[in-house]
Amino acid sequence: MQVPILKQGAYLIATVQSALTDEDLKQLRDTLVLQVSKVRARGVIVDVTALDVIDSFATRTLRDVAYMIRLRGAETVIVGIQPEVAFSMVKLGLTLEGVATSLDLEEGLAYLNRNGNGHAQEVRTHR
Amino acid sequence: MGTLRRSGLIADEVRVSIDCDSDVVSARQKGRELASQCGFPSTDTAVVATAISELARNIVRYAVRGEIILRLVQNNGKRGIEVVAADDGPGIADIGLAMQDGYSTSGGLGLGLPGTRRLMDDFEITSDFGKGTVVTVRRWRR
Numbered sequence: 474m475q476v477p478i479l480k481q482g483a484y485l486i487a488t489v490q491s492a493l494t495d496e497d498l499k500q501l502r503d504t505l506v507l508q509v510s511k512v513r514a515r516g517v518i519v520d521v522t523a524l525d526v527i528d529s530f531a532t533r534t535l536r537d538v539a540y541m542i543r544l545r546g547a548e549t550v551i552v553g554i555q556p557e558v559a560f561s562m563v564k565l566g567l568t569l570e571g572v573a574t575s576l577d578l579e580e581g582l583a584y585l586n587r588n589g590n591g592h593a594q595e596v597r598t599h600r
Numbered sequence: 601m602g603t604l605r606r607s608g609l610i611a612d613e614v615r616v617s618i619d620c621d622s623d624v625v626s627a628r629q630k631g632r633e634l635a636s637q638c639g640f641p642s643t644d645t646a647v648v649a650t651a652i653s654e655l656a657r658n659i660v661r662y663a664v665r666g667e668i669i670l671r672l673v674q675n676n677g678k679r680g681i682e683v684v685a686a687d688d689g690p691g692i693a694d695i696g697l698a699m700q701d702g703y704s705t706s707g708g709l710g711l712g713l714p715g716t717r718r719l720m721d722d723f724e725i726t727s728d729f730g731k732g733t734v735v736t737v738r739r740w741r742r
Contacts, residue, residue, distance in 0.1 A: 565715035
């Protein structure tokens with residue numbers, strides 16, 4: 474199941490459409506890290522609204538995406554984690570530490586717009 | 601199957617054989633269906649699906665192949681869902697260590713087993729080193 478990635482201005486938006494296997498998640502990670510430099514994106518949004526399970530592997534992969542993209546000089550926001558998914562993640566012990574999250578796509582875009590000019594500062598506040 | 605009889609089986613079981621990535625996804629989808637059939641609210645179906653995902657992935661990662669068995673169970677008028685993850689893989693050398701947060705022999709987060717115990721109400725694990733592992737978990741309807 475391929476995740477479509479759209480370019481909107483300086484941002485890449487990856488919208489997960491359905492359940493992803495571990496292999497799909499790894500592919501999404503690799504594609505995003507490559508695409509971010511290819512299109513010189515300043516920000517990446519991963520929309521996980523459609524995911525009904527975010528387990529330890531998915532969390533680790535999403536975290537890796539954010540860290541790798543930060544090393545490439547761009548910022549990542551994970552948007553749309555559903556309430557019951559958030560509940561299960563916390564019970565399991567998963568936190569997405571150091572990764573920006575927003576309620577939905579709109580909030581995610583607003584977050585990137587706010588932080589667009591202060592990237593270096595943003596990195597510090599996330600540590 | 602003694603535990604099962606005591607819990608009281610109220611529906612046929614669903615068996616999902618696990619030997620690749622996509623089986624992990626189909627096992628948790630079947631678990632979600634069964635849980636919502638049982639009348640679990642959506643928070644609980646997500647919890648059950650997440651636990652299944654962790655257990656099924658452990659099978660793929662450590663044992664290569666195995667099985668997830670899903671059952672609706674009943675105990676003292678309470679209804680619940682039981683998930684059995686069984687494999688005949690290498691087994692777990694030290695269950696105490698495997699149950700510790702952050703311990704992993706595969707470079708993972710090490711949250712699969714301890715996290716699954718936190719997600720579910722009942723948690724039982726038996727592992728024969730060299731013979732395989734059976735994890736049985738249950739979640740009861742509130």
